[in-house]
């Protein structure tokens with residue numbers, strides 16, 4: 435079974451891309467599920483959509499937990515924990531990102547387990563964010579290695595029927611252009627077996643330390659006592675600064691930190707107060723030199739010898 439998850443923002447064609455891919459699979463004789471997921475709908479909000487396709491009936495339901503391919507139409511979502519882009523990413527997963535950063539940078543910054551392939555923003559859909567979803571669906575259709583150009587062309591024609599002819603033509607040609615472009619890459623998205631009830635392994639739990647009542651919910655009766663709330667206990671991802679790359683523009687990371695958890699030392703280097711850093715990764719997004727990377731909290735405490 436193939437499991438593909440698309441992530442992007444409302445308005446970037448993520449839902450349409452998943453529908454086109456689902457229909458292309460269907461035209462090749464696959465059983466297909468395709469569903470979008472978004473909260474309060476609004477342009478620009480993170481959304482995702484997913485496609486399952488199999489030659490045999492699909493019994494699996496719900497959100498795809500272990501994708502064979504993760505498609506990221508908007509790279510500003512990559513470090514946002516709430517977007518959960520890398521959820522279930524394994525070594526065999528292909529992560530396809532519309533991004534001007536090189537693949538190695540993303541692999542290093544977010545400790546990505548799978549293979550990463552980046553399509554530059556400037557060329558994907560001639561630089562228009564509205565066409566990035568189309569570039570992605572064209573690329574993914576080719577990288578699957580089992581879908582024909584005819585199936586994609588047909589799916590595009592049927593799914594884009596509500597657009598005016600100029601927009602439909604531009605969207606279709608972007609998708610087909612990326613289908614053709616991917617002929618040069620050796621990467622093939624690997625199909626994985628359906629989950630069997632007998633071999634199913636539940637998701638890995640993150641063990642959280644037991645918190646003492648007054649620490650979790652301290653009585654705050656006056657101003658300037660918020661430091662008593664140890665927001666660091668909420669963290670699932672830990673930002674780590676690489677001081678060999680940091681250029682001491684502390685007014686960026688420290689100003690944007692919503693917890694005021696980044697202090698500046700006497701030499702002008704930012705220092706993260708992990709008792710209050712809640713792991714939102716706003717600092718990682720703001721850092722212009724990519725000096726901040728995120729590690730899963732459990733991994734970070736193991737590496738720093740904190741884990742008991």
Ligand code: SF4
Nearest residue numbers: 680681683684687721
């Ligand atoms: S934004 Fe990045 S480079 Fe600038 S001080 Fe903070 S960690 Fe260093």
Ligand code: SF4
Nearest residue numbers: 691711712714715717
């Ligand atoms: S992740 Fe960065 S921005 Fe968020 S609370 Fe921690 S130090 Fe502040």
